[in-house]
Amino acid sequence: MEKDLKSQTLAGLERLVVGLDQPKYLAEYIFSAIQARRRKVSLAGGVNDISAITTLSKSFRAKLVEEGYYISKLEIVDKLTDPDGTVKYVFGLSDGGRIESVLLFDDDRRTLCVSTQVGCAMGCVFCATGRLGLARNLTAGEIVDQVNVIADCGLQIADCNDSADSSPAGRRPVEMDSKIRNRISNVVFMGMGEPLANYDAVLDAVRILNNSAGRHIGIRHLTMSTCGLVEGIERLADEDIQPRLAISLNAPTDAIRQKLMPITKKYLLDRLFAAIGRYQRTTRNRVTFEYCLIKGVNDTVLHAQMLVKRLRGVMCNVNLIEYNTHEGCNLKPSGRQAIERFAGVLKDAGIETTIRLKMGQTINAACGQLGSKRTEKSE
Numbered sequence: 001m002e003k004d005l006k007s008q009t010l011a012g013l014e015r016l017v018v019g020l021d022q023p024k025y026l027a028e029y030i031f032s033a034i035q036a037r038r039r040k041v042s043l044a045g046g047v048n049d050i051s052a053i054t055t056l057s058k059s060f061r062a063k064l065v066e067e068g069y070y071i072s073k074l075e076i077v078d079k080l081t082d083p084d085g086t087v088k089y090v091f092g093l094s095d096g097g098r099i100e101s102v103l104l105f106d107d108d109r110r111t112l113c114v115s116t117q118v119g120c121a122m123g124c125v126f127c128a129t130g131r132l133g134l135a136r137n138l139t140a141g142e143i144v145d146q147v148n149v150i151a152d153c154g155l156q157i158a159d160c161n162d163s164a165d166s167s168p169a170g171r172r173p174v175e176m177d178s179k180i181r182n183r184i185s186n187v188v189f190m191g192m193g194e195p196l197a198n199y200d201a202v203l204d205a206v207r208i209l210n211n212s213a214g215r216h217i218g219i220r221h222l223t224m225s226t227c228g229l230v231e232g233i234e235r236l237a238d239e240d241i242q243p244r245l246a247i248s249l250n251a252p253t254d255a256i257r258q259k260l261m262p263i264t265k266k267y268l269l270d271r272l273f274a275a276i277g278r279y280q281r282t283t284r285n286r287v288t289f290e291y292c293l294i295k296g297v298n299d300t301v302l303h304a305q306m307l308v309k310r311l312r313g314v315m316c317n318v319n320l321i322e323y324n325t326h327e328g329c330n331l332k333p334s335g336r337q338a339i340e341r342f343a344g345v346l347k348d349a350g351i352e353t354t355i356r357l358k359m360g361q362t363i364n365a366a367c368g369q370l371g372s373k374r375t376e377k378s379e
């Protein structure tokens with residue numbers, strides 16, 4: 001059994017506590033001490049020590065330690081801020097690995113893009129993480145702690161009027177020592193790694209973040225983004241908890257998709273869309289399709305028309321992403337005109353379409369750039 005208490009869902013803690021001959025309700029004491037947004041237990045420097053959970057008896061705390069249980073904690077080893085306000089956090093793992101998370105500010109929304117694996121095995125050619133290969137899966141504790149640690153930094157949005165140092169978006173992040181508004185409104189499992197290739201830990205992380213005794217982030221504000229692992233989508237359709245689903249689509253045909261995303265040879269579009277159909281029948285959730293526009297590869301009017309055909313009958317919206325360059329990849333981003341033209345075809349067909357602004361480019365925090373060589377000095 002996983003000995004890190006931070007990786008446990010409330011149900012997992014209940015089993016653990018009962019297994020140690022303790023009353024079940026103590027599980028909630030442990031869970032909220034570790035995961036809650038406003039922790040009832042005062043713990044200097046974060047909850048990384050079982051002995052600090054003083055809502056438990058001394059003897060039970062000692063028993064947990066004796067049984068080998070512990071509470072992990074991620075350490076921020078680097079933090080970079082883009083002029084547009086986007087912040088990239090680099091975390092050091094206990095085995096020396098590195099992962100990255102990105103905090104994005106959009107009006108009143110604070111969206112945190114978290115990693116689910118160290119590296120990634122999927123090898124998408126437009127993605128810097130894919131070039132790293134897979135080192136290992138993250139535990140549920142390592143996934144949720146990206147949220148906990150960043151929220152605990154106390155980030156707050158201030159109007160640009162408060163400062164000359166304003167971002168193009170008109171808002172900027174400010175770190176506060178007091179009056180912390182630390183609520184992260186959305187979490188997207190879209191950082192380093194393929195979430196559905198680390199299914200159990202990611203779903204546990206969803207359960208932990210969603211739990212009302214924990215951070216209590218609404219299920220509609222938790223989104224898993226996949227390159228299209230069909231078995232995972234089918235499994236998700238049958239879960240009792242259903243986060244939002246985003247599909248990294250990037251092409252309207254199997255031939256183009258396979259050039260960009262080698263894993264899709266295993267998952268042809270017909271099979272993928274059958275799984276999406278099943279997910280939608282059981283969840284009634286709209287699906288987001290991510291489509292990264294690459295010059296001369298997938299960005300013509302014909303490609304857009306084929307995409308419209310492909311999406312017919314699917315309850316969805318499309319995010320068009322400007323391709324973000326990174327070292328070692330010679331693909332080129334589509335021009336503004338091509339992007340607008342592509343979006344126009346989708347919108348004319350009645351598909352809700354958003355052109356995602358480039359965010360965090362100077363710090364290699366934009367889509368597809370995580371894990372790439374750093375271009376900026378850290379703070």
Ligand code: SF4
Pocket residue numbers: 120121122123124127128129130131191192193194226227248368
């Ligand atoms: S786009 Fe996602 S699935 Fe593809 S290599 Fe990058 S992290 Fe992995």
